[in-house]
Amino acid sequence: MGGTKALAALINSNKGIIARKKVATGTGKDAAEYLKSLSGIIKDIVKEYKLKDEQIAAVCVGVAGSVNPHSGVITFSPNLGLKDFNIKEALGELIPYPVLIENDVNLGALGVKYYGLGKNARDMLAVFVGTGIGAGFIFDGKLFRGANFAAGEIGHIKVEEGGPLCGCGNHGCFEAVASRTAIDREIKKELKKGEKSILKEFAASDKQIKSKVLANAVKKNDKLATKHLTRACKTIGNVLADITNLLNLDLIVLGGGVIEALDKFMMPIIKESFYKNALPTSSKGLKILATKLGDDAALYGGIPLAEEFLNIKV
Ligand SMILES: [Zn+2]
Numbered sequence: 001m002g003g004t005k006a007l008a009a010l011i012n013s014n015k016g017i018i019a020r021k022k023v024a025t026g027t028g029k030d031a032a033e034y035l036k037s038l039s040g041i042i043k044d045i046v047k048e049y050k051l052k053d054e055q056i057a058a059v060c061v062g063v064a065g066s067v068n069p070h071s072g073v074i075t076f077s078p079n080l081g082l083k084d085f086n087i088k089e090a091l092g093e094l095i096p097y098p099v100l101i102e103n104d105v106n107l108g109a110l111g112v113k114y115y116g117l118g119k120n121a122r123d124m125l126a127v128f129v130g131t132g133i134g135a136g137f138i139f140d141g142k143l144f145r146g147a148n149f150a151a152g153e154i155g156h157i158k159v160e161e162g163g164p165l166c167g168c169g170n171h172g173c174f175e176a177v178a179s180r181t182a183i184d185r186e187i188k189k190e191l192k193k194g195e196k197s198i199l200k201e202f203a204a205s206d207k208q209i210k211s212k213v214l215a216n217a218v219k220k221n222d223k224l225a226t227k228h229l230t231r232a233c234k235t236i237g238n239v240l241a242d243i244t245n246l247l248n249l250d251l252i253v254l255g256g257g258v259i260e261a262l263d264k265f266m267m268p269i270i271k272e273s274f275y276k277n278a279l280p281t282s283s284k285g286l287k288i289l290a291t292k293l294g295d296d297a298a299l300y301g302g303i304p305l306a307e308e309f310l311n312i313k314v
Pocket of ligand 1: 155156166167168169170173
């Protein structure tokens with residue numbers, strides 16, 4: 001579930017993604033409208049592939065925000081404009097299948113663990129860098145959710161005392177310094193001051209500079225883009241080193257638009273600052289890799305989610 005669109009896939013562990021569909025959902029401010037488009041896309045797929053109701057084991061919904069996967073309540077999703085909303089019940093009234101929910105980043109981590117680079121990992125962190133920075137933890141092969149199902153909010157680790165304002169209201173959070181939004185903000189700030197760059201058209205633009213545009217700028221040795229991306233990478237490496245010193249993980253997987261578009265540039269810098277700051281005993285044997293699963297990571301995460309909550313094989 002996104003704020004303005006939903007992406008759906010028909011999926012099982014045998015064939016992977018069998019079909020996918022995208023639908024515009026409106027703003028997400030009207031829950032009834034939103035659910036109608038969501039149930040519509042599900043019914044369309046079932047109809048198109050001539051599936052029987054009993055062939056659908058579950059509908060797994062990924063939500064940007066905090067959720068309770070047991071009760072099916074979206075506790076708070078600013079993107080969707082939903083608060084304390086039981087989507088399991090509400091969507092369950094519109095479709096004849098069990099509805100499961102999970103935070104979208106957690107779903108992504110599950111996807112990476114079971115269908116991506118994490119297959120052989122026991123203790124893994126999946127980090128997604130985009131508009132914000134989120135992470136999902138796998139401990140001992142299982143998703144770690146925390147007491148209030150809010151584990152993995154690494155985007156709000158404080159990295160800069162008195163730093164830039166974060167969406168959460170605090171200053172100097174990791175994502176306020178190293179997300180794509182932060183890179184975009186810093187580049188534009190310097191463009192406004194007259195700094196030379198091939199990105200100069202963005203100086204007065206409300207649009208975020210896309211990852212592909214950043215990648216192109218780096219390819220052309222644009223100093224401004226290179227400077228701010230390098231800064232973000234160093235911060236990412238430092239935070240991942242802190243987490244590794246704390247948890248002694250065996251795998252860190254990085255994903256999200258900016259990493260996927262710029263992995264060749266970003267990963268070496270991230271790794272350099274990581275190994276400079278991680279303790280040798282904590283980082284020994286650890287792998288840091290970039291996923292190529294993209295949005296599909298969260299889609300794949302639906303399979304282990306259904307298997308966990310319904311105790312079935314999908
Ligand atoms: Zn924050």
